Amino acid sequence: MSLLEINNLVIDYGIIKAVKGIHIEVKPGTIVALLGANGAGKSSLIRSISGAVKVKSGEILYQGKNIANLDPHKISEMGIKQSPEGRMIFAGLTVEENLLAGAYTVKKTEIPALFEEVYGYFPVLKERRKQQASTLSGGEQQMLAIGRALMGNPEVLLLDEPSLGLAPIIVRNIFEIIKKIKERGKTILIVEQNALQTLKIADYAYILELGKIVGEGSGQVLLADEKLVNAYLGS
Numbered sequence: 498m499s500l501l502e503i504n505n506l507v508i509d510y511g512i513i514k515a516v517k518g519i520h521i522e523v524k525p526g527t528i529v530a531l532l533g534a535n536g537a538g539k540s541s542l543i544r545s546i547s548g549a550v551k552v553k554s555g556e557i558l559y560q561g562k563n564i565a566n567l568d569p570h571k572i573s574e575m576g577i578k579q580s581p582e583g584r585m586i587f588a589g590l591t592v593e594e595n596l597l598a599g600a601y602t603v604k605k606t607e608i609p610a611l612f613e614e615v616y617g618y619f620p621v622l623k624e625r626r627k628q629q630a631s632t633l634s635g636g637e638q639q640m641l642a643i644g645r646a647l648m649g650n651p652e653v654l655l656l657d658e659p660s661l662g663l664a665p666i667i668v669r670n671i672f673e674i675i676k677k678i679k680e681r682g683k684t685i686l687i688v689e690q691n692a693l694q695t696l697k698i699a700d701y702a703y704i705l706e707l708g709k710i711v712g713e714g715s716g717q718v719l720l721a722d723e724k725l726v727n728a729y730l731g732s
């Protein structure tokens with residue numbers, strides 16, 4: 498059974514239709530990727546799941562319940578946490594304070610174990626826990642954004658362009674950690690423009706173009722499909 502299932506989803510911003518009736522399924526404990534060029538509708542889609550963007554029609558089923566257009570706080574409390582595009586960390590707070598801010602939906606007693614978990618994935622954040630977030634490198638800020646989402650102990654982790662603006666070696670490192678996070682039981686939906694790297698860690702991927710799904714399959718199958726890679730993913 499799918500943890501997340503999206504049916505006939507339509508999102509529009511006035512006359513601009515960003516998502517035009519799509520179907521997506523995310524099975525528990527998998528990494529599912531949404532790929533495609535600029536303006537394909539990927540961010541609109543992932544942001545509708547966290548409640549940041551309203552949907553016009555269709556359903557977003559999470560554990561069988563329709564969460565479309567619910568309040569973002571409610572969705573977060575239900576176990577879906579987003580690490581947003583552009584990271585959106587609190588620059589004036591320390592690393593530790595940023596992480597703590599992500600734990601607002603969990604019980605106080607769970608917080609120490611969550612810090613341990615996040616510092617286990619990202620030891621550099623532990624080293625810098627007393628430092629202002631604004632002093633972190635781009636890669637470290639991305640780690641902090643993912644760590645903050647993990648502090649909410651999510652069932653589903655939504656990642657919007659985690660590789661944006663980062664050097665290739667750092668991207669590889671972050672993708673390895675994303676895979677580890679999955680292996681320890683999380684379900685991950687990731688939006689990316691870096692298609693080739695993403696397909697290497699994705700169990701399943703959807704390719705969007707102008708608000709529609711134009712291809713889907715396992716990461717391995719899509720990677721081997723030269724035509725599709727050339728047409729939509731840039732080789």
Ligand code: ATP
Binds near residue numbers: 533537539690
């Ligand atoms: P990118 O990688 O550039 O973020 P994307 O695939 O995530 O692209 P979206 O950001 O979802 O695509 O954009 C899909 C379409 O919706 C685009 O035509 C975009 O200009 C439009 N759009 C997105 N957000 C808004 C908004 N708040 N108001 C109006 N139009 C919007």
